[in-house]
Amino acid sequence: xxxxxxxxxxxxxxxxxxxxxxxxxxxxxxxxxxxxxxxxxxxxxxxxxxxxxxxxxxxxxxxxxxxxxxxxxxxxxxxxxxxxxxxxxxxxxxxxxxxxxxxxxxxxxxxxxxxxxxxxxxxxxxxxxxxxxxxxxxxxxxxxxxxxxxxxxxxxxxxxxxxxxxxxxxxxxxxxxxxxxxxxxxxxxxxxxxxxxxxxxxxxxxxxxxxxxxxxxxxxxxxxxxxxxxxxxxxxxxxxxxxxxxxxxxxxxxxxxxxxxxxxxxxxxxxxxxxxxxxxxxxxxxxxxxxxxxxxxxxxxxxxxx
Amino acid sequence: xxxxxxxxxxxxxxxxxxxxxxxxxxxxxxxxxxxxxxxxxxxxxxxxxxxxxxxxxxxxxxxxxxxxxxxxxxxxx
Ligand SMILES: Cc1cc2nc3c(=O)[nH]c(=O)nc-3n(C[C@H](O)[C@H](O)[C@H](O)COP(=O)(O)OP(=O)(O)OC[C@H]3O[C@@H](n4cnc5c(N)ncnc54)[C@H](O)[C@@H]3O)c2cc1C
Numbered sequence: 001x002x003x004x005x006x007x008x009x010x011x012x013x014x015x016x017x018x019x020x021x022x023x024x025x026x027x028x029x030x031x032x033x034x035x036x037x038x039x040x041x042x043x044x045x046x047x048x049x050x051x052x053x054x055x056x057x058x059x060x061x062x063x064x065x066x067x068x069x070x071x072x073x074x075x076x077x078x079x080x081x082x083x084x085x086x087x088x089x090x091x092x093x094x095x096x097x098x099x100x101x102x103x104x105x106x107x108x109x110x111x112x113x114x115x116x117x118x119x120x121x122x123x124x125x126x127x128x129x130x131x132x133x134x135x136x137x138x139x140x141x142x143x144x145x146x147x148x149x150x151x152x153x154x155x156x157x158x159x160x161x162x163x164x165x166x167x168x169x170x171x172x173x174x175x176x177x178x179x180x181x182x183x184x185x186x187x188x189x190x191x192x193x194x195x196x197x198x199x200x201x202x203x204x205x206x207x208x209x210x211x212x213x214x215x216x217x218x219x220x221x222x223x224x225x226x227x228x229x230x231x232x233x234x235x236x237x238x239x240x241x242x243x244x245x246x247x248x249x250x251x252x253x254x255x256x257x258x259x260x261x262x263x264x265x266x267x268x269x270x271x272x273x274x275x276x277x278x279x280x281x282x283x284x285x286x287x288x289x290x291x292x293x294x295x296x297x298x299x300x301x302x303x304x305x306x
Numbered sequence: 307x308x309x310x311x312x313x314x315x316x317x318x319x320x321x322x323x324x325x326x327x328x329x330x331x332x333x334x335x336x337x338x339x340x341x342x343x344x345x346x347x348x349x350x351x352x353x354x355x356x357x358x359x360x361x362x363x364x365x366x367x368x369x370x371x372x373x374x375x376x377x378x379x380x381x382x383x
Contacts, residue, residue: 034370040317057320077373077383126356126368135316136356138339139349210355231355 003027003102005299006093008081009241010074011037012285013275014108015063016292017299021106022070024300029102030067030074031081031095036060037110038238038276039285043134048285059285081244083271089306091270103306104299107249107257107266107273108292109241111283116148116234120205128211129232133157136233140165145231146214147171148202152179154235159184161233162193169227171216172198205232240277252279264295265302272299308333309361311348315339319358322370329381333360 005021007014010032021028034040042056051059067074078095086092086101093100113131115121121129130136133147137160145165147158150172158170170188175198177185188194197216203224204215215226240255250258250267256279257266264272272295275288308326310333312319326333338345338357352359352366360367362378376383 034321034372036321040321043315043317055317055320057317057324061324126354128355130356132316132318132356135313135318138313138315139345139355139357141342141345209353 001027001101002090003029003100004303005104005106005296006031006091006100006102007106007108008032008078008093009037009108009110009275009277010035010064010067010076011108011110011275011288012039012063013110013277013288013292013295014106015067016289017106017108017274017296018067018072018074018292019070020293020296021299022067022072024296026296026300026303028072029100030072031078031093031097031100032074032076033078034076035064035074039063041132041134042285045285083244083248085268089270104270104272104302106264106292106295106299107242107245107271107277108275108288108295110276110288111238111240113234114237114239116202116205116232116236118202118204120207121202124205124207124211124232127209128207128230129205129234131234133160133233133235136231137161137164140231142166143230144228145169145233146227146229147233147235149235149237150174150177150196151235151237152181153237155179155181155184155188157233157235158194159187159191162191165193165231168194169214169229170194170196171200171202172196173201173219175199202232238276242277249273254279262294263298263301264291265298270302272296272302307361307363309336310334311336311338311344311352311359311361312357313337313339316357318370322358322360322375325370325372325375329379331379 004026007030080096084092144167146169199219200216203217257273274291274295276283
């Protein structure tokens with residue numbers, strides 16, 4: 001069987017694309033690691049039209065019900081994908097869970113955390129190193145922790161953690177706090193629990209079974225210093241999930257898929273993209289959903305013209 | 307017996323619990339955010355300082371690992 005379109009990723013962009021494509025009666029299939037994507041992790045969402053204050057999980061549940069009620073098939077648990085142009089008019093999509101053939105593809109694989117890339121960091125993931133502050137902060141009651149990265153997300157993490165931890169080091173690569181949120185920056189500066197370490201980067205994570213210390217290096221004099229801590233919360237930004245597309249479609253220097261913003265078309269005819277994985281400057285749920293719809297409509301026009 | 311160690315603010319915990327409910331499984335929901343003893347029990351059992359962790363008849367699953375959970379529950383997913 002050859003699908004009209006295979007949608008990769010089931011976050012807001014992929015799910016919205018699925019609604020539009022299904023209603024246009026395209027034969028579609030959605031392949032994804034999970035349903036919801038980053039929107040699950042957005043704890044409380046205040047800027048989605050018509051649903052102020054909705055929890056990320058609730059919004060995703062609504063998206064997912066909508067799509068499932070239309071009879072769209074979604075396959076979760078997909079980790080590895082490779083795309084092989086198989087003939088003039090179709091593509092092969094190979095995954096850890098089967099191979100599929102399709103006339104067009106909509107890529108909506110979004111973004112994921114940038115992982116800390118220093119000695120010991122991989123070994124201690126889940127063993128003191130966390131990428132989800134909202135999830136794991138309560139487990140560090142009375143403990144000493146560090147937040148790596150002092151952008152908006154890192155500042156927010158430090159403030160959440162001070163409610164639980166006995167001490168929070170905030171490691172900042174710049175020489176002062178940046179960002180627009182003065183209120184949170186004042187909260188950090190005035191907190192007795194938070195110690196801001198400016199001009200520094202993490203050099204190593206140490207421990208036995210669990211994390212027990214962190215070594216940081218100053219950008220000023222290159223001196224290294226070791227601090228005893230039990231938890232590390234990493235907030236150093238995110239990267240587009242586009243590794244599997246190298247050599248297939250054009251990516252920009254950040255690894256984002258370059259698209260035509262009228263249609264979501266990539267550099268490869270028949271392959272469209274939408275949402276956070278693309279070079280759209282604003283990474284927001286409502287924008288991802290809108291762009292998903294746009295890509296599905298463009299894929300429909302593409303199929304019709306064939 | 308199924309135990310889910312979670313925190314109220316952890317989105318993947320909610321997803322995991324909804325999944326179990328949807329599939330018709332009962333479970334004990336342990337909130338480790340205020341129960342320090344339960345938190346330690348979870349860390350000892352799993353070697354993991356992160357939620358969610360589930361204990362399915364003594365087998366430990368870290369995170370919302372759908373594949374592994376389905377395998378242990380012997381269901382299609
Ligand atoms: C903590 C946090 C808070 C946020 N708060 C807000 C907010 O309040 N308001 C707002 O508008 N936006 C918010 N955002 C941003 C918003 O979540 C994203 O802009 C939006 O989710 C992007 O949608 P997407 O569909 O493009 O990508 P994603 O949501 O990233 O979804 C990508 C999908 O692709 C799947 N996938 C990825 N790689 C692969 C692969 N290799 N194989 C198979 N499947 C794969 C994933 O499992 C996922 O289902 C927040 C984000 C975060 C992290």
